Amino acid sequence: MTGDDLSRPPAHGSTGSASSGAGPRAAIVGAGLSGSLLALFLARRGYRVEVYEHRDDPRLSKDEGDGRSINLGLSARGIRALRRAGLLGELWPHTVPMRGRMIHSPSGELTFQPYGTADHEILYSIRRGVLNALLIEHADALDGVTFFYGLRCVDLDADTGTLTLSDTISGETRRVEADLVVGADGAFSAVRRLMQRGRSADLHQEFLEWGYKELTIPPAPDGGPRTPIEALHLWPAHRALIVAHPNTDNSLTCTLFLPHEGEPSFASLGSGAEAERFFRSRFPDTLRLIPGLAEEFEANPVGRLVSVRTSAWHAGERVVLVGDACHAVYPFYGQGMNASFEDCLVLDECLARHPADRGAALREYQDLRRPHTDVLAELSKENFLELRDGLRSPARLLRARADLMLNRIFPRGWQPLYTMISHTSMPYGEALHRARRQNALLGAAAGVLSAGTALGAAAAVLHLRRRAAGPARRTG
The missing domain is CATH 3.50.50.60 (FAD/NAD(P)-binding domain)
Incomplete structure (x- = not known):
């Protein structure tokens, strides 16, 4: 040639x-x-x-991948495109619904945080x-x-x-x-x-100072799931994070995020035995969920995260x-x-x-x-900090609950940022602008309420919204 x-x-x-x-x-x-x-x-x-x-x-x-893939969460924008392509009917059997986040604490306690207030406000996990x-x-x-x-x-x-x-x-x-x-x-x-x-x-082009490694929670010996399956599982910790997506065979694909350097980091965890000791101190319940932890940790490569x-x-x-x-x-x-x-x-x-x-x-x-x-x-980039640190914050949990409460009371007038990004096709910039306006309104409402019930807070926010330009148009 x-x-x-x-x-x-x-x-x-x-x-x-x-x-x-x-x-x-x-x-x-x-x-x-x-x-x-x-x-x-x-x-x-x-x-x-x-x-x-x-x-x-x-x-x-x-093989499903090279040991460093990140499973996918299909949401409204992707669903819309695949529906236009005529592929959704064949796709659904390969997905697992994720109805919210399941937060794992070091004590083993599980806390479920729904993604939204409506039945359709869920994500769907699928292998890449x-x-x-x-x-x-x-x-x-x-x-x-x-x-x-x-x-x-x-x-x-x-x-x-x-x-x-x-x-x-x-x-x-x-x-x-x-x-x-x-x-x-x-x-x-x-x-x-x-x-x-x-x-x-x-x-x-920006590289995050953290990398990632893939691990697996296999099905239980009886073929069922080892942990509730219809959720995105998260293990937040200081300088460490695990995210796990469910699969149709009742396994979960885990992604361990750590800094590349420092303590702890991928550089400091040189062997599977060291990884097990680290997991025992930070994520103790994963030791029973990931029976092949040491072997997988040594075998799978570290991936890099880039933004362009x-x-x-x-x-x-x-x-x-x-x-x-x-x-x-x-x-x-x-x-x-x-x-x-x-x-x-x-x-x-x-x-x-x-x-x-x-x-x-x-x-x-x-x-x-x-x-x-x-x-x-x-x-x-901001949500990386939220997942890493914010999930453990009582203030963050209170704010999330306030967002969901206001969304239930005013479903067309108040939507959490995550809802607008993941469950509508509203342009990203418009969603951020609307979220910032809502944050300002909520802050103003908090300033005029020294105490009161959740309903009173909602009424104050509604009053402020009426004084503002009015509710933004729902586009998703």
Whole structure:
């Protein structure tokens, strides 16, 4: 093969039928969650879609991951996008509802905190590998969609939409021209780097000083769960945090978060035996829940957490970024996947509104999404502190209860920030603005009430709201 051939490369592990027809050609780099969902949307919009992935086909892997995945919590934004794609019916059997947070204390006491006041205000846990395989399967079944594996993007001409791809086994290269190139290749996106080469673009990349390691709570010997299953489990502690998502087989996938350095840290816990001693002091009930703790701790790698923001999401009418390639966030608000799926939906809607002007569609997509994903990045960082320290705070618990109480009394006029982020499709920036206004109102109400019942506090808040601009419109 030569670098001058502009036809499709015959990559190992390619699947699907050859793209045909007269529609525009789209080349998506990355067959992860956002890339495979967008392939489906673009194919339905008449594009001939080719998806290039440097890894092997995830459907052929027997393992769920590499020992450092973070399970996913599907919420309203992701559900909306998957419903539009027609995938929810097949997806539900692979999910476990999470109706709230189950907080584990060092004494072993369990405290349940519901996510909301309405029946639909819950999250759904799903394994990343299961969801990715399902998305690829549905996109791959469409006419005009082809997946290629073992191909890495090594160069891009953003003006002509020309990709240069390298076979990860042979090293041979091919060039592919497309009307639209999509960078869905993650936080360390090659498409982003190549698209912004020589152009005015800001890139802010931040690594958290904490890392993570995956552990497993297996099912009980009788096949049932070892701990209540329909909840997101959390173990907050000083300089340590465990988060556990339930799985359909009654196991839970745990993620241990620790600093990379210091005491305690991943650097200070050099063996499984040291990890067991640490868990006994900080998370004693996990010793009976994770029988393979020492072995898993030694075997599984430490992952790094990165946040990415960038000022250029597209180049002209030829190249655009989606998902982590343009807005990777820390996982502590559970919105990374959901925001990425929302990208795909919004981009599809923009292309529908501008069928004859792709450049206008890409500009509108960036204008609609970027301000709000920048807000999400800050919220995700702040929620790390909330999960790490705030869950143990009596003041935080009182505030959360006040939020839920006011939401029950004024369901359209008062919504907790978490509800707006996770259970509606309200833009992130609008949700934050509304939450800050509610905080100001609650603070003013507290200032005029030296004592009183919860109902009296609610009445005071209502009075203040009537004096303000009025309740914000519910958009979710």
